[in-house]
Amino acid sequence: MSFTTEPNIAAPDEFYEALIDAHRDLSIEQSHELNAKIVLLLANQVGELDVLKAVLSAARSNTLA
Amino acid sequence: MKSIDLPPEATGTEIQAMAFAYERSADQAAPAPVRHRVVVVGAGPVGLSLAIDLAQRGQKVLLLDNDNRLSSGSRAICFAKRTLEIWDRLGIGERCVNKGVSWNVGRVFLGDQQVYQFDLLPEAGHARPAFVNLQQYYAEAYLLERASALPNIEIRWKNAVAALRTVDDSEGGGVWLGVDTPDGRYELIADHVAACDGGRSTVRSLMGLQSKGRSFKDRFLIADVKMAVDFPAERWFWFDPPFHRNQSVLLHRQPDGVWRIDFQLGWDADPEEEKKLERITPRVNAMTRQALGHEVPFELEWASVYTFVCQRMDHFRHGRVLFAGDSAHGVSPFGARGANSGVQDAENLAWKLDLVLKGRAGDALLDTYATEREYAADENLLNSTRATDFITPKSEISRLFRNSVLELASEYAFARRIVNSGRLSVPATLFHSSLNTPDRDSFQSPVVPGASACDAPLKLAGADTWLMQHLGQGFDLLVYGESLPAAVSACPVNKLLVVPPDARPRPQAGAVVLHDHSGAFAQRYDATPGSVWLLRPDQHVCARWRSVSAADIAAALDRACARAADPALTKD
Numbered sequence: 153m154s155f156t157t158e159p160n161i162a163a164p165d166e167f168y169e170a171l172i173d174a175h176r177d178l179s180i181e182q183s184h185e186l187n188a189k190i191v192l193l194l195a196n197q198v199g200e201l202d203v204l205k206a207v208l209s210a211a212r213s214n215t216l217a
Numbered sequence: 218m219k220s221i222d223l224p225p226e227a228t229g230t231e232i233q234a235m236a237f238a239y240e241r242s243a244d245q246a247a248p249a250p251v252r253h254r255v256v257v258v259g260a261g262p263v264g265l266s267l268a269i270d271l272a273q274r275g276q277k278v279l280l281l282d283n284d285n286r287l288s289s290g291s292r293a294i295c296f297a298k299r300t301l302e303i304w305d306r307l308g309i310g311e312r313c314v315n316k317g318v319s320w321n322v323g324r325v326f327l328g329d330q331q332v333y334q335f336d337l338l339p340e341a342g343h344a345r346p347a348f349v350n351l352q353q354y355y356a357e358a359y360l361l362e363r364a365s366a367l368p369n370i371e372i373r374w375k376n377a378v379a380a381l382r383t384v385d386d387s388e389g390g391g392v393w394l395g396v397d398t399p400d401g402r403y404e405l406i407a408d409h410v411a412a413c414d415g416g417r418s419t420v421r422s423l424m425g426l427q428s429k430g431r432s433f434k435d436r437f438l439i440a441d442v443k444m445a446v447d448f449p450a451e452r453w454f455w456f457d458p459p460f461h462r463n464q465s466v467l468l469h470r471q472p473d474g475v476w477r478i479d480f481q482l483g484w485d486a487d488p489e490e491e492k493k494l495e496r497i498t499p500r501v502n503a504m505t506r507q508a509l510g511h512e513v514p515f516e517l518e519w520a521s522v523y524t525f526v527c528q529r530m531d532h533f534r535h536g537r538v539l540f541a542g543d544s545a546h547g548v549s550p551f552g553a554r555g556a557n558s559g560v561q562d563a564e565n566l567a568w569k570l571d572l573v574l575k576g577r578a579g580d581a582l583l584d585t586y587a588t589e590r591e592y593a594a595d596e597n598l599l600n601s602t603r604a605t606d607f608i609t610p611k612s613e614i615s616r617l618f619r620n621s622v623l624e625l626a627s628e629y630a631f632a633r634r635i636v637n638s639g640r641l642s643v644p645a646t647l648f649h650s651s652l653n654t655p656d657r658d659s660f661q662s663p664v665v666p667g668a669s670a671c672d673a674p675l676k677l678a679g680a681d682t683w684l685m686q687h688l689g690q691g692f693d694l695l696v697y698g699e700s701l702p703a704a705v706s707a708c709p710v711n712k713l714l715v716v717p718p719d720a721r722p723r724p725q726a727g728a729v730v731l732h733d734h735s736g737a738f739a740q741r742y743d744a745t746p747g748s749v750w751l752l753r754p755d756q757h758v759c760a761r762w763r764s765v766s767a768a769d770i771a772a773a774l775d776r777a778c779a780r781a782a783d784p785a786l787t788k789d
Contacts, residue, residue: 189624192621192622193625
């Protein structure tokens, strides 16, 4: 199962700003929690298990590279 | 054997105090080891269920138990719908339901807030509830009473299997057993041995075999306390409650005003200390203060500190020895998949061993006991392991995700589906069993070949009844329509004709006629007039058709008995 890694966010700068903004004034623990909740909410939005597994695997490979 | 009659109102204390006399058997004085067709080792819920099932089918069973008492302490308390249906067939289902506490609803709390509620039996129209809670000793007592009334079962108490070896086929085959008794050791030979002797199976170790898997570094305290409180008959599970910070707590109601409280303690807890009343009292008081606003007096019935492993044997069959229940597989208690899956092992094995002993099925049918129940064990292990990982996170990041799921769950429906406080026991659907006849026709129903039959409310001669009550000990043909097709009429198995809602039920030679007055059967099975289901003796569907020929049924029966390759075998 493939998922898109080509640009798919119309306004990347705005997204990035919003992401960083969401973490504003949070402790590192709170930020970790926020990230976990973002992952869970986005995972539900995606829904398809094959896609989710491919994303998890891509993120892990990139981290270990 | 002397029959054992329980007083109708026998209390838990009385039942746990019962001791059964060791009696010297004639085998002990025999000049040569006496041969028995079936020896069941272990008179727990699995061994007793198996022995009763085999005896009901006409087999002689020798049941050996190393002790002479029933379960001490409540132990397994949640008996699932499927177990009750099996026990209905074995004659004790009604008794368990009458004594037990029926429940369908579970609630999950994070801190002091409810985040999730589930109903395990959301639709009406089933004879049995999703679960009854019943102390294991009651279930064992009812099974034992039933077993003792069957002349085909001989139970030998204080008979501990202490040696075992395979008998060569040139000497008649089977399994030689050395059995220790208060009068010393004697020998016997079994054509087949069913090892139902629990997680620390002696039979398994005597054969040099292992059950392998994952152990979990966590300890749990079970406190079964008697107290007069008015919690509902529901399963309550707390993550991180204010009265027991950073751990989980499970609350269950049992008969006799007993409450099962299961406290997660962490790996560093001292198992001996934690079992003491003075350590348990403040824990229980903290819980009742939280849940009721005040403390209530209670009596400690039973306490146990446990750890668990999720494991199984690689193979449940080793020649003439078949492993069933905890000897074959072990799971965490979250999900009630231990005793329940063991009873399903027993029912899977009973009819197969019976047909093999009667020469009506090939030895290959016993291989399918192993493959089907190994598959079911894997499903149970997967569910159990996943629940355990959620309940006891193994790393900081795992705990972070767990807590995040719980916090999201109070606000968002999707996260409630991820919350896992134990996925509770449902029978495995044996999708890929070699005994199934693959579908030729299309059905929109979860009752596929490999699934256990689904109950439905029906009428028999105008009176309310249940589908499950009319399934027999052998194969059943279930026909939907106004009359039996000729292909079915000729088939010598138990036949049920389920008549559609708008049709008038009329007597039918050779069949029990049931009326699907509510349409629940048609809906659950996706039935159309002429549809036919073949059910195995363990009430699992093994074939279904929109229309059927006598040859279809014969082929499906052969397949379900693993005798397709051996035309010499006697047919039904």
